[in-house]
Amino acid sequence: MNIYREITPLKTPDVFVVLDSVCNGFDYPIHNHPEFELNLIAGMSGTRIVGDSTERYADYDLVLLGPYLYHKWDGDAQLQQSGQPYRVITIQFAMELFSGQLFQKERFIKIRQLMRDSSRGIKFHGKTFEEAMRIMIGLTEDKGFANIIEFLQLLDLLSQTSDATFLATEGFSPQALRSDSNRIQVAYGYILKHFDNPDLKIGDVATLVNMSDSAFSHFFQKLTFRSFTDFLIDIRIGHTCKLLLDTDETVNQIASKSGFNNLANFNRLFKKYRSCTPVEYRRRYLEKGEFDWTHQVTPWQFMPQKNGTKEAIKPSSYATRLVHF
Known part of the structure; x- marks a missing residue:
């Protein structure tokens, strides 16, 4: 598109x-x-x-x-x-x-x-x-x-x-995170690189920065003002929005490339975060x-x-x- x-x-x-x-x-x-x-x-x-x-x-x-x-x-x-x-x-x-x-x-x-x-x-x-x-x-x-x-x-x-x-959102236009914390920079970079993996878990990132899951969860929310789960969903939904505009791929293909392995769950989350379905979102940008x-x-x-x-x-x-x- x-x-x-x-x-x-x-x-x-x-x-x-x-x-x-x-x-x-x-x-x-x-x-x-x-x-x-x-x-x-x-x-x-x-x-x-x-x-x-x-x-x-x-x-x-x-x-x-x-x-x-x-x-x-x-x-x-x-x-x-x-x-x-x-x-x-x-x-x-x-x-x-x-x-x-x-x-x-x-x-x-x-x-x-x-x-x-x-x-x-x-x-x-x-x-x-x-x-x-x-x-x-x-x-x-x-x-x-x-x-x-x-x-x-x-x-x-x-x-x-x-x-x-x-x-x-970060998923639509990724950028460097402003923070003096080396740990959060490492974690942020890892999430941006691997968000398309549907099996990505908080434990993967916590291990990377040598923290327990619980400690990393509190640390991450303190610096980003969002939970790890909400942050990951924001990244994934933002990326799907960009693919909906940049490509002619199907919604199923785009969901898969953005870290969603369950289409029904993806559609539910997309509507929650964007107040419309992926198809409706794409229709807004049909002019070319x-x-x-x-x-x-x-x-x-x-x-x-x-x-x-x-x-x-x-x-x-x-x-x-x-x-x-």
């Missing part, structure tokens, strides 16, 4: 681009792209999809997305039709930006960690959100090299904060193809469906400014 691939307006000479949209519609499909993206929404409520996370957002939303992470924002139709003004500011920048020698320096350690963490999508809130929104609004105006400095200040702000929440921001009068190269047919959007209904830096 394919997801729309966005061709972003980012060009080779760019450090980043800023798209500033006012009352610009929310009718684009779920999609991904190889660039990082920081997306700010102000004055709108709706539903946000990031990886296997589906959540409501209200009034304001700020999320950092890693490369190729599936995402989509829907705006409530009633609010859009009411004429209430809303704004979307999107910053996109390339993976290659962090491959140079400058970003390998010690001062950039936390920013590099932020970029790795973005593979799951990160939502920011609190005072961090307020300060980030102020900087992002400022970045919509071309101030020359000052924009580059402000962009780095924005990344530094986001890399230092605790006002952040991961969105996609590619769209190109740079070749359209509208921001994306596709047309929304209406009454089963595709109709062009009137260019006058869109107001998007694009700035390259």
Whole structure:
């Protein structure tokens, strides 16, 4: 199964681009792209999809997305039709930006960690959100090299904060676990490597780190805030969500590859954790193809469906400014 691939307006000479949209519609499909993206929404409520996370957002939303992470924002139709003004500011920048020698320096350690963490999508809130929104609004105006400095200040702000929440599960977008404990790092790595084994038990991991089952259970829950069983199920369900989107394999095949050897039990757990069946989950993402921001009068190269047919959007209904830096 394919997801729309966005061709972003980012060009080779760019450090980043800023798209500033006012009352610009929310009718684009779920999609991904190889660039990082920081997306700010102000004055709108709706539903946000990031990886296997589906959540409501209200009034304001700020999320950092890693490369190729599936995402989509829907705006409530009633609010859009009411004429209430809303704004979307999107910053996109390339993976290659962090491959140079400058970003390998010690001062950039936390920013590099932020970029790795973005593979799951990160939502920011609190005072961090307020300060980030102020900087992002400022970045919509071309101030020359000052924009580059402000962009780095924005990344530094986001890399230092605790006002952040991961969105996609570890199974959907695996990442390194932040912890000073070598034992939990070893345990986490082992679980990620062997979660597809239906016979994986807590005792296997406890033995690996030289602890009793009971001691490891308390230790694991203290550091991850979840029981071993709940953590393992999260990993497995997240992985099945990714396979449902990335492949055309049957539900039975996907369940087997994710560590479930009982299809009925898998279906029960999936519905408990995702509030729908695997087949229903997959149907949400049936649209496929590619769209190109740079070749359209509208921001994306596709047309929304209406009454089963595709109709062009009137260019006058869109107001998007694009700035390259």
